Amino acid sequence: MNDTANPLIEVRGLRKYFGAGPQPVRAVDGVSFAIREGETLGLVGESGSGKSTIGRMLIRLLDPTEGQIRFKDRDIAHISQRQMRPLRSSMQIIFQDPYASLNPRMRIRQILGEALDTHGLAKGKGERQARIAELLDLVGLRPEYADRYPHEFSGGQRQRIGVARALAVEPSFIVADEPLSALDVSIQAQVVNLLCDLKDRFGLTMLFISHDLDVVEFLCDRVIVLYLGKIMEIAPTETLYHRPQHPYTQALLAASPIPDPAQRHKDRPLLVGDIPSPANPPSGCVFRTRCPHALPACAETVPALAEVAPGHWKACLRNDLHPLSMKGTSQ
Amino acid sequence: MNEPITPRLSVRGLSTSFMTDRGRVTSVSDVSFDIPSGGTLALVGESGSGKSVTSLGLMGLHAKGSQAIVGGEAWFVKRNGERVNLLALAEADKRRLRGNELAMIFQEPMTSLNPVLTVGEQIAESVRLHLGMDRRDALQHAKKMLDLVEIPAAERRLHEYPHQLSGGMRQRVMIALAMACNPTLLIADEPTTALDVTIQAQILALIQRLQKETGMSVLFITHNLGVVAQYADRVAVMYAGRIVETAAVGPLFAAPQHPYTRGLLACLPGMAVRGSVAKSRPRLTAISGQVCSPFEPPPGCAFAPRCALHIAACDTAMPPLAALADGRQARCIRVNEKIEMTA
Numbered sequence: 001m002n003d004t005a006n007p008l009i010e011v012r013g014l015r016k017y018f019g020a021g022p023q024p025v026r027a028v029d030g031v032s033f034a035i036r037e038g039e040t041l042g043l044v045g046e047s048g049s050g051k052s053t054i055g056r057m058l059i060r061l062l063d064p065t066e067g068q069i070r071f072k073d074r075d076i077a078h079i080s081q082r083q084m085r086p087l088r089s090s091m092q093i094i095f096q097d098p099y100a101s102l103n104p105r106m107r108i109r110q111i112l113g114e115a116l117d118t119h120g121l122a123k124g125k126g127e128r129q130a131r132i133a134e135l136l137d138l139v140g141l142r143p144e145y146a147d148r149y150p151h152e153f154s155g156g157q158r159q160r161i162g163v164a165r166a167l168a169v170e171p172s173f174i175v176a177d178e179p180l181s182a183l184d185v186s187i188q189a190q191v192v193n194l195l196c197d198l199k200d201r202f203g204l205t206m207l208f209i210s211h212d213l214d215v216v217e218f219l220c221d222r223v224i225v226l227y228l229g230k231i232m233e234i235a236p237t238e239t240l241y242h243r244p245q246h247p248y249t250q251a252l253l254a255a256s257p258i259p260d261p262a263q264r265h266k267d268r269p270l271l272v273g274d275i276p277s278p279a280n281p282p283s284g285c286v287f288r289t290r291c292p293h294a295l296p297a298c299a300e301t302v303p304a305l306a307e308v309a310p311g312h313w314k315a316c317l318r319n320d321l322h323p324l325s326m327k328g329t330s331q
Numbered sequence: 332m333n334e335p336i337t338p339r340l341s342v343r344g345l346s347t348s349f350m351t352d353r354g355r356v357t358s359v360s361d362v363s364f365d366i367p368s369g370g371t372l373a374l375v376g377e378s379g380s381g382k383s384v385t386s387l388g389l390m391g392l393h394a395k396g397s398q399a400i401v402g403g404e405a406w407f408v409k410r411n412g413e414r415v416n417l418l419a420l421a422e423a424d425k426r427r428l429r430g431n432e433l434a435m436i437f438q439e440p441m442t443s444l445n446p447v448l449t450v451g452e453q454i455a456e457s458v459r460l461h462l463g464m465d466r467r468d469a470l471q472h473a474k475k476m477l478d479l480v481e482i483p484a485a486e487r488r489l490h491e492y493p494h495q496l497s498g499g500m501r502q503r504v505m506i507a508l509a510m511a512c513n514p515t516l517l518i519a520d521e522p523t524t525a526l527d528v529t530i531q532a533q534i535l536a537l538i539q540r541l542q543k544e545t546g547m548s549v550l551f552i553t554h555n556l557g558v559v560a561q562y563a564d565r566v567a568v569m570y571a572g573r574i575v576e577t578a579a580v581g582p583l584f585a586a587p588q589h590p591y592t593r594g595l596l597a598c599l600p601g602m603a604v605r606g607s608v609a610k611s612r613p614r615l616t617a618i619s620g621q622v623c624s625p626f627e628p629p630p631g632c633a634f635a636p637r638c639a640l641h642i643a644a645c646d647t648a649m650p651p652l653a654a655l656a657d658g659r660q661a662r663c664i665r666v667n668e669k670i671e672m673t674a
């Protein structure tokens with residue numbers, strides 16, 4: 001589905017409910033999408049919308065409640081951890097917190113070496129050394145840094161070590177879960193450039209999770225907008241940012257502050273209220289309680305994710321709304 | 332109306348040092364700025380650049396244990412027109428001012444909300460203390476404040492505890508608490524950093540509305556340049572404890588003067604996407620390296636180790652914050668050379 005030629009990953013009807021009983025937390029509630037080989041797919045949405053849960057299920061750090069995850073034509077959604085083992089080196093994750101995700105008592109050499117050893121990727125000491133130097137070089141760090149401990153690095157350097165560790169096992173797929181949010185802007189730019197390079201050089205396939213809409217626009221080929229565990233809209237990046245169709249996407253973009261005082265928002269519509277609890281989501285369209293365009297029908301029917309233009313999908317009952325032209329209106 | 336108008340707050344040469352394991356260290360030096368009545372100054376800079384230290388010093392809120400030494404002057408014009416130096420006030424006067432004219436809100440509302448008091452009780456207690464109202468009037472006032480900050484079902488919320496509220500609601504309660512005493516200067520230290528963009532937009536619109544209605548001045552601390560561009564009148568950019576550039580918001584974004592500010596704006600993916608002509612993805616112009624340690628400051632300009640325009644003369648002394656045209660200032664010896672920076 002979702003018009004994806006050559007998918008590396010294809011997800012169907014994926015669900016994750018936390019907790020049993022009559023009101024489980026519906027963290028992810030029936031999402032379907034695909035990621036092409038070499039593509040960077042962005043995943044955006046407010047806190048608690050289920051982004052990390054999706055990312056963790058894709059690489060089976062979390063067991064899905066329901067649904068399929070096809071990776072290279074094999075459904076891995078429910079296979080055992082033992083069956084997952086040989087696939088582990090193909091799928092890696094980069095976490096948000098560069099401080100917490102590296103073992104403080106291990107030198108960088110050990111951190112990277114461990115990743116190589118686990119998957120038997122470097123034979124002999126010489127090859128191991130060379131590979132570590134190569135990885136450090138790849139992420140723009142000097143080879144002599146291999147003998148340092150994580151605390152001797154800045155946030156951006158630590159995040160680059162996290163990237164090097166993920167790349168050590170030559171994965172074909174990476175989940176990057178808010179890899180920039182702990183970093184200052186000047187350091188963020190270093191990591192963004194690194195991710196761009198890796199994409200261009202190795203054709204890495206990536207799920208890029210972020211709440212920074214500007215970074216997503218910069219880095220991603222296509223974007224999924226998530227709300228309360230459901231997909232609201234999927235489109236190629238440029239289409240999504242310039243002709244968003246779903247009221248939630250429109251609201252999200254309108255709320256994102258443009259770093260240009262010459263383009264100040266004037267009387268833009270603000271979303272009212274908070275995101276509802278995923279344990280008790282609204283009936284019908286989950287966005288309807290905050291939607292400025294909701295009709296009585298929106299409480300009755302769950303809108304299907306439907307293709308509105310080639311490659312552009314949205315889940316909204318209303319087809320009579322004008323796609324807002326979000327950008328460049330001031331020129 | 333050609334008389335110079337006295338700013339609400341006029342900070343001159345503010346410095347702050349702390350006692351640490353490795354001896355006394357200076358975190359903030361030579362910070363000077365003005366905030367006009369009703370105006371908004373944004374203080375921007377990376378993590379550790381000294382934004383919070385500056386604001387806590389103005390409020391007189393440094394922890395006792397940190398043995399902070401605060402130097403300089405901060406002239407504040409009270410509602411009655413009296414001018415006082417915030418940094419030289421007696422503790423009791425400072426406390427009185429904090430309840431009445433100066434208010435501060437933080438990134439994490441839970442640090443300033445009392446978890447065992449209901450929302451209504453904490454606002455009421457504060458107005459009883461500072462405005463001398465009796466219990467009933469104070470509770471009535473608390474409800475009015477919740478309405479003011481657009482909290483729905485205020486009557487019910489009065490009886491709820493902070494942990495029962497969402498992050499956005501807590502931030503509103505903290506603003507209500509700050510506004511309860513009708514401040515003339517609000518210091519907001521990253522008030523929206525922990526919030527989602529949709530909630531951030533609500534809170535910023537709220538602060539703007541309150542500012543318009545009350546004429547208060549705002550010192551807005553943030554590292555989000557998008558927020559600065561959308562909301563500030565003037566901007567002061569901090570780097571390693573010093574202001575490196577000040578300007579009105581339009582000129583600052585249109586033509587940043589200090590190499591650090593220029594680098595910072597070039598880092599922004601939003602600017603890169605908008606600025607790109609070709610279909611291909613542009614690269615971001617990252618600033619190389621990292622901020623210097625406060626224990627080993629470089630001999631001259633603190634930005635020198637990362638600066639693309641660095642020359643030997645930069646290392647002789649800390650450059651002064653020099654006045655430029657149009658009321659701008661920049662702390663760089665090469666600022667008048669009009670050098671093109673290329674990536």
Ligand SMILES: Nc1ncnc2c1ncn2[C@@H]1O[C@H](COP(=O)(O)OP(=O)(O)OP(=O)(O)O)[C@@H](O)[C@H]1O
Nearest residue numbers: 018025027046047048049050051052053054211278
């Ligand atoms: N282990 C868990 N047990 C119970 N609920 C959970 C668990 N993990 C996540 N949740 C809930 O699932 C929902 C989705 O969480 P998730 O972490 O995927 O959101 P997110 O989109 O990544 O948010 P953020 O932007 O804050 O990282 C949230 O309501 C969260 O509280």
Ligand SMILES: Nc1ncnc2c1ncn2[C@@H]1O[C@H](COP(=O)(O)OP(=O)(O)OP(=O)(O)O)[C@@H](O)[C@H]1O
Nearest residue numbers: 349351358377378379380381382383384385397625
């Ligand atoms: N009590 C203290 N004792 C010693 N050093 C301190 C103390 N408070 C702050 N500092 C130091 O002063 C410098 C400036 O810190 P400050 O909190 O003002 O940064 P900031 O600009 O607010 O950063 P952020 O964006 O992370 O909030 C930092 O190097 C910090 O470590």
Ligand code: SF4
Nearest residue numbers: 285288291298316317
């Ligand atoms: S389906 Fe209705 S409530 Fe949902 S986004 Fe569309 S208009 Fe709004």
Ligand SMILES: [Mg+2]
Nearest residue numbers: 051052053177
């Ligand atoms: Mg997450």
Ligand SMILES: [Mg+2]
Nearest residue numbers: 382383384520
């Ligand atoms: Mg701070």
